[in-house]
Amino acid sequence: MRRLALEAGDKIMEIYQADDFEIKSKSDDSPVTAADEAADAIISAGLRAAFPDVTLVTEEQAASHSQRAETFLIVDPLDGTKEFIHRRGDFTVNIAYVENGVPQRGVVYAPAKGRMFFTLADGRAVEETGPLDKDSIGDTAPLSVSQADNSAxxxxxxxxxxxxxxxxxxxxxxxxxxxxxxxxxxxxxxxxxxxxxxxxxxxxxxxxxxxxxxxxxxxxxxxxxxxxxxxxxxxxxxxxxxxxxxxxxxxxxxxx
Incomplete structure (x- = not known):
């Protein structure tokens, strides 16, 4: 899942850095670009090869939205299309594995920001801090929520x-x-x-x-x-x- 997010991110950035890209509208009038579609193709092919027996739901494939399963993969190949279109950088590649209603594993990659977040095999979350290599995981830092000050x-x-x-x-x-x-x-x-x-x-x-x-x-x-x-x-x-x-x-x- 991490490798596919990185591969999709490379393709997204290739289109993001182009002088221009086409913007289309989906049936619900939300925008979609060539980057959404190219990233979806990369991720879908990779997940179907790696998890042939697991249901795959992805935003860009409307036919997948009628599927139902207790265990499934769910993908937004480019979350934040409006941020992408306006070249604000706050967009991500999202890939998750859901079991019995709970997202057990997830990868969130922000290619324009170079930030990669994912869960390890035991479910703990990390941010990868080193150079991002598709073939090997670099240095990671464990993630932990704050001890909030409710007065601030x-x-x-x-x-x-x-x-x-x-x-x-x-x-x-x-x-x-x-x-x-x-x-x-x-x-x-x-x-x-x-x-x-x-x-x-x-x-x-x-x-x-x-x-x-x-x-x-x-x-x-x-x-x-x-x-x-x-x-x-x-x-x-x-x-x-x-x-x-x-x-x-x-x-x-x-x-x-």
């Missing part, structure tokens, strides 16, 4: 999907610093301790969140539904998520 919280929120409902919820907390980030990097910022909480009051799909969710779980974090604070689970109908909160367990969660 560090909050991360969406860069492209910020709204009044999000701000209203954040207003329930004593906030020391607020940062915005695109794509699944928000989960990773909570996993590294760079943020304490990431509330999402807006539409997301499971392929947007599963890999970052796995990384955060591997760092000791949690992701719960916004409405009742029960664990966010996967394999839901249409692979659509409810609103949710990703956080370090030391945060005193407020009611919606």
């Amino acid at each position: 919280l560090l909050v991360v929120a969406s860069k492209s999907h910020r709204d009044q409902a999000t701000d209203d919820y954040i207003g329930k907390y004593a906030v020391k610093d607020m940062k915005s980030a695109g794509s699944s990097l928000k989960f990773c910022l909570v996993a590294t301790g760079e943020a304490d909480i990431y509330p999402r009051v807006g539409r997301t799909m499971e392929w947007d969140t599963a890999a970052g969710h796995a990384v955060l779980l591997g760092a000791g974090g949690q992701v719960v539904r916004f409405d009742d604070h029960s664990p966010l689970t996967y394999g839901k109908e249409d692979y659509a998520n409810p609103f949710f909160i990703a956080y370090a367990p030391s945060v005193d969660l407020k009611e919606a």
